[in-house]
Amino acid sequence: MEIIIPVIVLGVMGLVFGALLGVAAKAFRVEKDERIEQVQELLAGANCGGCGYAGCSAFAEAVVAGKANPSACPSTKKENIHQIAEIMGVSVEDGEKMVAKVLCSGTCDKTSVKYQYDGITDCVAVYRFGGGEKTCLYGCTGYGSCVRACLFDAIHVIDGVAHVDRDKCTGCGACVSTCPKRIIELVPAKQRTFVVCRSKEKGVVIKDICQAGCIGCKICEKNCPKDAIHVVDNIAKIDYDKCVNCGICASKCPRHVIEFKKRGEE
Amino acid sequence: MSLLVELVLLSLSTILVNNFVLVKFLGICPFLGVSKKVETAVGMSLAVTFVMTVASACTYLVQVFLLDALGIGYMQTVAFILVIAVLVQFVEMVIQKFSPSLYNALGIYLPLITTNCAVLGVALLNVQEQYDFIHSVVFGFSGGISFMLAIVLFAGVRERLETSDIPKPLQGFPIALITAGLIAMAFLGFQGLKF
Numbered sequence: 001m002e003i004i005i006p007v008i009v010l011g012v013m014g015l016v017f018g019a020l021l022g023v024a025a026k027a028f029r030v031e032k033d034e035r036i037e038q039v040q041e042l043l044a045g046a047n048c049g050g051c052g053y054a055g056c057s058a059f060a061e062a063v064v065a066g067k068a069n070p071s072a073c074p075s076t077k078k079e080n081i082h083q084i085a086e087i088m089g090v091s092v093e094d095g096e097k098m099v100a101k102v103l104c105s106g107t108c109d110k111t112s113v114k115y116q117y118d119g120i121t122d123c124v125a126v127y128r129f130g131g132g133e134k135t136c137l138y139g140c141t142g143y144g145s146c147v148r149a150c151l152f153d154a155i156h157v158i159d160g161v162a163h164v165d166r167d168k169c170t171g172c173g174a175c176v177s178t179c180p181k182r183i184i185e186l187v188p189a190k191q192r193t194f195v196v197c198r199s200k201e202k203g204v205v206i207k208d209i210c211q212a213g214c215i216g217c218k219i220c221e222k223n224c225p226k227d228a229i230h231v232v233d234n235i236a237k238i239d240y241d242k243c244v245n246c247g248i249c250a251s252k253c254p255r256h257v258i259e260f261k262k263r264g265e266e
Numbered sequence: 267m268s269l270l271v272e273l274v275l276l277s278l279s280t281i282l283v284n285n286f287v288l289v290k291f292l293g294i295c296p297f298l299g300v301s302k303k304v305e306t307a308v309g310m311s312l313a314v315t316f317v318m319t320v321a322s323a324c325t326y327l328v329q330v331f332l333l334d335a336l337g338i339g340y341m342q343t344v345a346f347i348l349v350i351a352v353l354v355q356f357v358e359m360v361i362q363k364f365s366p367s368l369y370n371a372l373g374i375y376l377p378l379i380t381t382n383c384a385v386l387g388v389a390l391l392n393v394q395e396q397y398d399f400i401h402s403v404v405f406g407f408s409g410g411i412s413f414m415l416a417i418v419l420f421a422g423v424r425e426r427l428e429t430s431d432i433p434k435p436l437q438g439f440p441i442a443l444i445t446a447g448l449i450a451m452a453f454l455g456f457q458g459l460k461f
Binding site: 005006009010013014017020021024025028029030119120122125 | 332333336337338341344345348349352355356359360362363364429430431
């Protein structure tokens with residue numbers, strides 16, 4: 001007999017509370033567009049911020065509200081973007097796929113250091129001490145702030161210089177804005193020729209501090225059949241719209257600063 | 267002693283001497299889980315304070331008018347869990363409807379509190395200490411504040427730990443646990459306080 005009272009009381013409590021919550025759910029329901037959830041499920045879900053919104057859910061809301069185009073997300077697969085466009089009834093153009101590229105090849109054996117750095121392993125921190133420990137002011141510090149910024153495990157520091165894994169890179173640009181030296185750039189994924197140096201130092205200076213630096217000799221400029229590479233401020237720069245990836249500049253470069261990979265090698 | 271003085275002393279002793287997290291070791295899960303940034307720590311502790319205050323009031327009423335009246339006080343744990351879970355759900359719905367900005371600030375933390383032992387702890391302690399209604403509410407509120415004090419202090423320390431040079435085996439949770447222990451030991455200093 002003793003057990004019956006608590007059973008009844010708790011049972012009734014449960015029932016009353018359940019009913020209360022049921023009524024409350026109806027009474028306090030907030031109208032939410034169900035498309036927001038659908039869109040969010042199709043997004044990459046990395047919250048990388050490449051779209052410029054606070055995260056995937058904020059971006060989904062903006063898409064449903066018509067404030068953003070689904071193609072603004074660099075990380076989501078193309079099929080999913082098209083599905084989102086279908087849900088929303090908008091058209092999307094396929095933007096050119098971009099990937100990040102680190103424009104420095106000054107590995108530990110090719111460059112020298114000004115001093116021994118022994119502090120926080122963070123590029124911004126080391127950059128504050130005279131522009132970094134490497135002698136070259138423009139080179140990769142190798143302390144991996146970009147590695148920690150990458151949500152896709154697509155960038156790694158190898159031998160003192162960051163390298164992008166192009167298969168994993170989604171082109172969100174998180175590393176580009178993290179790098180204190182601004183040597184990471186978003187490039188078209190089909191591009192296979194790069195000047196892997198950003199130094200604006202004169203050739204004489206470069207020869208002393210880095211074996212892998214561009215000296216601005218203009219040999220590439222003279223040999224380019226498409227007028228796609230130019231030396232400005234002592235550094236060669238490729239115009240990716242004009243470049244046809246023929247690889248002539250790479251073979252002529254006396255400093256081997258131009259990286260060229262044949263199709264399928266990248 | 268007048269009621270007001272008594273209540274002030276109660277809340278002071280709850281916040282400092284009998285701190286919920288650092289002395290009673292209640293609510294350790296959110297204390298470690300949501301303390302990486304001061305900002306989220308503040309959000310979480312505001313939600314906890316809110317729920318603890320409301321839960322103390324509700325569970326007091328349930329205890330006195332339902333359980334005690336029917337002579338089944340021993341069912342308090344089960345009944346309180348039920349009450350708190352429903353309460354959190356209900357409050358979440360109400361906030362979502364009437365104050366979207368408050369919902370955005372507290373909303374994501376509210377479901378986490380449903381099973382927070384600090385909230386259940388405050389309800390059970392109220393009964394154990396035989397507090398009346400006002401004392402229960404003040405005890406719940408200051409319990410929440412004590413949680414806030416602990417977690418915000420801890421988050422501040424953890425933010426600074428992020429940039430310090432920690433030996434590899436201690437990185438991450440080990441150093442967090444050591445820090446928590448040290449802060450708890452610091453709070454031992456309040457043990458001698460006598461009002």
